[in-house]
Amino acid sequence: MKNSLLVRTCRGIRSGRPPVWFMRQAGRSLPEYRQVREGMSMLESCQRPDMVVEITMQPVRRYGVDGAIFFSDIVVPLKAIGLDIEIEPGVGPVVAEPIRRPADLERLRPLEPDDVSFATEAVRGLLGELGETPLIGFAGAPFTLASYLVEGGPSRHHERTKALMHSQPDLWHDLLARVAQMSATYLQVQVAAGASVVQLFDSWAGALSRADYERFVLPHSTTVLQSVRDVPRIHFGVGTSEFLDLMAGAGADVVGVDWRLALDEAARRVPGTVLQGNLDPALLLADWPVIEAEIERIVTEGRAAPGHVFNLGHGVLPSTDPDVLAAVVEHIHTLSTR
Numbered sequence: 001m002k003n004s005l006l007v008r009t010c011r012g013i014r015s016g017r018p019p020v021w022f023m024r025q026a027g028r029s030l031p032e033y034r035q036v037r038e039g040m041s042m043l044e045s046c047q048r049p050d051m052v053v054e055i056t057m058q059p060v061r062r063y064g065v066d067g068a069i070f071f072s073d074i075v076v077p078l079k080a081i082g083l084d085i086e087i088e089p090g091v092g093p094v095v096a097e098p099i100r101r102p103a104d105l106e107r108l109r110p111l112e113p114d115d116v117s118f119a120t121e122a123v124r125g126l127l128g129e130l131g132e133t134p135l136i137g138f139a140g141a142p143f144t145l146a147s148y149l150v151e152g153g154p155s156r157h158h159e160r161t162k163a164l165m166h167s168q169p170d171l172w173h174d175l176l177a178r179v180a181q182m183s184a185t186y187l188q189v190q191v192a193a194g195a196s197v198v199q200l201f202d203s204w205a206g207a208l209s210r211a212d213y214e215r216f217v218l219p220h221s222t223t224v225l226q227s228v229r230d231v232p233r234i235h236f237g238v239g240t241s242e243f244l245d246l247m248a249g250a251g252a253d254v255v256g257v258d259w260r261l262a263l264d265e266a267a268r269r270v271p272g273t274v275l276q277g278n279l280d281p282a283l284l285l286a287d288w289p290v291i292e293a294e295i296e297r298i299v300t301e302g303r304a305a306p307g308h309v310f311n312l313g314h315g316v317l318p319s320t321d322p323d324v325l326a327a328v329v330e331h332i333h334t335l336s337t338r
């Protein structure tokens with residue numbers, strides 16, 4: 001799997017066509033996912049190796065994508081150290097007692113590999129099923145995780161988080177260092193068990209200015225990415241076009257680009273870095289000729305970078321028709337033969 005198209009592309013070795021996979025390729029858009037998840041909470045299913053193997057494999061079987069993303073969630077390590085956190089359907093992660101004062105930090109003990117032994121077991125199980133398809137491990141980046149911890153749940157403005165980072169910078173850096181340790185350990189566990197690529201998700205970092213990202217977040221995301229040495233590292237954010245260069249410099253081999261920035265312009269901002277993206281997930285609900293034209297544009301613009309991993313700019317929306325995703329994969333797969 002070290003020679004897979006995905007791994008080679010992440011390393012900057014160009015091939016005839018980009019590899020393709022989708023963030024949230026496993027999930028509510030798939031009827032087979034909704035069926036196996038019935039009656040089981042999100043976090044319970046993440047802690048059951050049989051469920052993780054089945055759900056991770058579903059989009060691989062259906063679409064023949066060039067990478068499988070490990071079925072888990074960014075909050076799984078927090079749950080694994082005993083924090084009272086749940087994922088509420090239609091809402092997202094909810095933390096019973098948010099972290100806002102120095103004493104609250106005591107509830108964030110370091111993650112030990114044994115806390116996530118279910119992940120080791122699930123990755124090993126997957127290796128037997130995946131054949132040549134590489135497995136992408138992942139973790140949440142310190143800012144996105146800290147936002148859930150400080151806000152107590154999803155937040156539009158991240159106001160408590162921003163207020164805390166500026167008013168109590170020592171507390172903030174202590175919090176981010178602890179979360180970074182957990183994410184680093186979670187990634188290392190997945191790589192040790194056999195993941196071929198990792199992705200660090202900083203989905204909400206786009207809420208920050210470049211200056212605040214650089215001062216309050218970058219050192220901690222750098223710690224996480226630098227702790228993984230053996231496999232390519234993808235660093236992903238949404239709305240982060242203004243500091244893609246910082247995200248690349250954190251120790252990423254690949255940076256994720258959302259739909260707001262064309263890949264050729266992104267390539268100018270991070271010379272020498274492989275790009276991933278960047279089809280707008282909402283456009284998967286448009287007519288096929290629209291989607292086809294977007295694919296062509298993105299693949300053409302992606303040639304400006306030393307490598308391009310085709311993906312969406314963010315995750316698959318639950319309302320997406322799986323047949324459309326199948327058609328996107330098929331279209332990309334025919335590119336090499338033209």
Ligand SMILES: Cc1c2[nH]c(c1CCC(=O)O)Cc1[nH]c(c(CCC(=O)O)c1C)Cc1[nH]c(c(CCC(=O)O)c1C)Cc1[nH]c(c(C)c1CCC(=O)O)C2
Nearest residue numbers: 023024025026027069072073074089090091092201203315
């Ligand atoms: C911010 C974030 C979370 N989780 C994640 C992120 C970063 C990626 C992103 O920005 O989308 C990461 C994540 N979560 C999940 C995956 C699975 C792998 C894949 O991409 O296929 C990944 C990569 C499963 C999941 N994680 C979640 C689901 C849906 C829950 C369900 O099916 O019941 C899945 C498939 C739940 C979740 N977990 C989280 C949210 C916001 C939600 C949605 C809540 C809702 O709208 O119901 C936190």
